[in-house]
Amino acid sequence: MQDAFELAQQGGWPMIFLAMCSVAALTIIIERLVGLRRSRNIPPSIIDLLEVYHGEESAEAVMQACRHNGRPFARLIESLISSREMTHAQLQDTLNVSGRRQVERMERGLLVLEVVAGISPLIGLLGTVLGMVTVFNAISTYGLGDTQVLSDGISKALVTTVAGLSVAIPALAFHSYFSRRVESMAIEMQDRATHFMAKLQENTKTA
Numbered sequence: 001m002q003d004a005f006e007l008a009q010q011g012g013w014p015m016i017f018l019a020m021c022s023v024a025a026l027t028i029i030i031e032r033l034v035g036l037r038r039s040r041n042i043p044p045s046i047i048d049l050l051e052v053y054h055g056e057e058s059a060e061a062v063m064q065a066c067r068h069n070g071r072p073f074a075r076l077i078e079s080l081i082s083s084r085e086m087t088h089a090q091l092q093d094t095l096n097v098s099g100r101r102q103v104e105r106m107e108r109g110l111l112v113l114e115v116v117a118g119i120s121p122l123i124g125l126l127g128t129v130l131g132m133v134t135v136f137n138a139i140s141t142y143g144l145g146d147t148q149v150l151s152d153g154i155s156k157a158l159v160t161t162v163a164g165l166s167v168a169i170p171a172l173a174f175h176s177y178f179s180r181r182v183e184s185m186a187i188e189m190q191d192r193a194t195h196f197m198a199k200l201q202e203n204t205k206t207a
Helices: 002-011 014-035 044-051 056-069 072-082 088-106 110-142 147-206
Strands: none
Touching: 014 110, 014 147, 044 056, 044 072, 044 147, 056 072, 072 088, 072 147, 088 147, 110 147
């Protein structure tokens, strides 16, 4: 722990910003690991209700279950049932608009993770440049005889580079993983909602 603190001190003030980036990235990663579970966003209980949906007599029960659940897929189904008297084109528009809204909810925090992945190497590079400036200033002032000043500058350059990459690489990896996960769930939600929409319109016409 002490060695890590000493290395952070050697990195100078860019390490403060890298520490802030790492905390932000870690917070989002933990929150999204929990928030993007499939069972959380596409609840099996809602799927079961849609399988046995049989028209107006079950519409209110499904609506209440969706409102109580409040997850993205439940909200999507709720919007469809609320609009069940509309034409096919209007219902399709409702599905598209509501679907985009729910996808945006699932993507919460991913933009910040993307920004962290992008700027962390740049902050590390900035620290590298500042370290090299220190080295060249030391050379111009003391020549090549003061090895302590030279080693401090080089150490600062290396520490910030490593720290920047250490923050950026996991952030980029998790951003890619979460993006694919959101895309996969969005496709499943779209497919299930489209299937339910057909059943909804069939029951509405029958009624």
